Amino acid sequence: MSAERVNVGIAGLDDMLGGGLIQRSICAIIGTYGTGKTTFSLEFVWDGLKKGEHVIYISLEEREDRIMTYMKMKGWDVTPFLNKALFVIKLDPTDFNLANNRIKNELPNLISEVKASRVVIDPISLFEDLFPTDSERRQEMFRFIEGLRDKPCTIMMTSETDKDNVFSSRHALIEYLADTVILLRYIRPSDLTDVHLALEVVKMRMSAHSREIKPYEIQQDQVMVYSEANVF
Ligand SMILES: Nc1ncnc2c1ncn2[C@@H]1O[C@H](COP(=O)(O)OP(=O)(O)O)[C@@H](O)[C@H]1O
Numbered sequence: 001m002s003a004e005r006v007n008v009g010i011a012g013l014d015d016m017l018g019g020g021l022i023q024r025s026i027c028a029i030i031g032t033y034g035t036g037k038t039t040f041s042l043e044f045v046w047d048g049l050k051k052g053e054h055v056i057y058i059s060l061e062e063r064e065d066r067i068m069t070y071m072k073m074k075g076w077d078v079t080p081f082l083n084k085a086l087f088v089i090k091l092d093p094t095d096f097n098l099a100n101n102r103i104k105n106e107l108p109n110l111i112s113e114v115k116a117s118r119v120v121i122d123p124i125s126l127f128e129d130l131f132p133t134d135s136e137r138r139q140e141m142f143r144f145i146e147g148l149r150d151k152p153c154t155i156m157m158t159s160e161t162d163k164d165n166v167f168s169s170r171h172a173l174i175e176y177l178a179d180t181v182i183l184l185r186y187i188r189p190s191d192l193t194d195v196h197l198a199l200e201v202v203k204m205r206m207s208a209h210s211r212e213i214k215p216y217e218i219q220q221d222q223v224m225v226y227s228e229a230n231v232f
């Protein structure tokens with residue numbers, strides 16, 4: 001039996017994933033600033049809204065109004081969905097108690113309440129930063145992710161990369177907890193050439209997937225992943 005797929009909404013990437021994310025799985029998008037993590041997660045949101053799904057978008061970085069503006073700039077008419085099918089929540093990444101309570105205690109209830117089938121947390125790394133120790137972070141994140149696995153929704157979390165390692169998330173944790181890991185990065189073939197963006201699917205539990213590194217471009221209205229092209 002093959003698992004049901006949930007499209008990310010970016011054609012070339014869905015091809016690389018063998019059709020899309022596995023329904024009810026957890027995906028991590030890892031990349032440094034400007035690689036398109038927020039853009040990818042919004043494509044996932046819009047794909048869901050177009051299909052009549054309910055979506056929760058938890059933002060620890062951009063304000064609600066900026067997220068709405070960004071989606072409108074892409075030519076997506078999101079206003080009619082707001083607070084009906086699209087629930088955008090901005091959390092203050094400096095207030096540990098509040099963010100912790102809302103993410104750990106309120107999110108699971110909210111998913112059931114609004115019948116969300118897609119959830120985004122952008123970026124989870126700002127939430128992870130709040131834990132005072134590594135062991136607390138590991139323990140709490142493990143519990144939190146396990147709790148989300150009981151929910152009937154597909155989850156996308158983004159993370160900044162580690163400052164010294166573009167292949168690792170900031171706390172080197174989410175890639176172990178997530179079922180699917182997509183890595184976004186800059187590639188500069190030589191000192192004098194332009195920077196290109198390239199992505200790879202580094203992990204996908206219970207599924208065949210492409211392991212190739214593919215170039216992508218963020219355009220005004222869409223993300224193009226050139227799954228037929230080669231970076232090198
Ligand atoms: N309307 C647009 N047209 C073309 N490129 C855009 C547009 N909006 C954003 N970008 C590109 O996307 C990048 C930011 O993507 P974003 O999703 O915010 O990245 P991240 O969340 O990883 O920091 C920008 O640096 C810019 O290169």
Ligand SMILES: [Mg+2]
Pocket residue numbers: 037038039061122
């Ligand atoms: Mg972002």
